[in-house]
Amino acid sequence: MCPPEHFTVDYAINPWMDTSVPVDSGLALKQWAILRDTLTDLGHAVHVIDAKPELPDMVYAANGAFSVDGTVYGARFRYPQRVGEAAEHRKFYESTVNWTTKQGDSVNEGEGDFAYLPAAYGGMILAGHGFRTEPAAHLEAQEILGRPVISLQLVDPAFYHLDTALAALDDRHITYYPEAFSEASRRVLRQLFPDAVIADRGDAEAFGLNLVSDGRHVILNTEARAMGEKVRAHGYQPVHVELGELKRGGGSVKCVVAELRG
Known part of the structure; x- marks a missing residue:
């Protein structure tokens, strides 16, 4: 995780960013700290990297890399405002x-744009493209990480990253919002995950799919109450955390947390 010490919305690179409303930096830092403490209270170790004043979006630590079994596929950002983040994450790893x-x-x-399911088909990566990550990166990830990659096309700009439209709930089960994907990708998801937890647009717009799950606890923001009840009905324990200020940059719980797979 990276604290939002320099978090602002001074530019707009996704539909959720509104530059006309100032960020409450104190509130953003308080909400981030509550999420960090929630994770540690649940028994997880949290590493914190230093924020850089020239990189206001570094708080969205999930975007910096993707790791599987101690091998890290480093990010290469689309927008120039975020390019410098990749080197900071690489230094950490x-x-x-x-x-x-x-x-x-x-x-x-x-x-x-990458999610990993260790127990699905011996270890499978789900990968999104359409707005940020290039399809060619899916082949790179497969070669670097040595896991099969399933490419999924995102078609709704409101859900510009895979982690706004799909999440792993445990080692083999997912939840997703079907209308965020092309019809062909929906068919793939239905075939691979017939028992998935299906979200609706309200869940997705509340960033209810931008969650972190340890297989038992599902951490998601307080706005996503309906999504919390859906995962509860499937045997998971929802844990709600307020992240409204950080949502203004286009991210929620998952965007703020890079999961380490050693």
């Missing part, structure tokens, strides 16, 4: 956890 970091040539935005 190489110096703090001593993992192997590999950089591809294609634009990709880390866990924003």
Whole structure:
């Protein structure tokens, strides 16, 4: 995680960003700290990297890389405002956890567009494209990480990253909002995950799919109450955290958390 010490909305690179309303930086930092404490209270170790004043979106740590079994596929951001974040995340992976970091040539935005299910078909990556990550990055990820990659096309600009439209609930089960995907991608998802938890547009617009799950607890923002009840009905325990200020930048719980897979 990276604290929102310099978080602002001074430019708009997704439909959720409104530059006309100032960010309450104190509230953003307080909400972020509550999420961090929630994760540690649930027994998870949290590493915190330093925020950089020239990189206001660094709080969305999930976008910096994607790791599987100690190998890291480094991000290459689409927009120039975020390009510098990739190097900061690479330094963390190489110096703090001593993992192997590999950089591809294609634009990709880390866990924003990649999800991993270790027990599905022996370990499978779901990968989004359409707005940020290039389709060619899916092949790079497969070669670098040694796991099969299923490409999914996003078609609604409101859900510009995979992690706004789909989430892994445990090692083999997912939840997703079908209308965020092309019809062909929906068919693939229906075939692979017939028992998925299906979200509606209200759930997705509340960023209810931008969640973090440890297989039992599903951490999601307070606005996504209906989504919380859906995962509860499938045997998971929802844990709600207020992240309204950080949502103004186009992200919620998942965007703020990079999951480490050693």
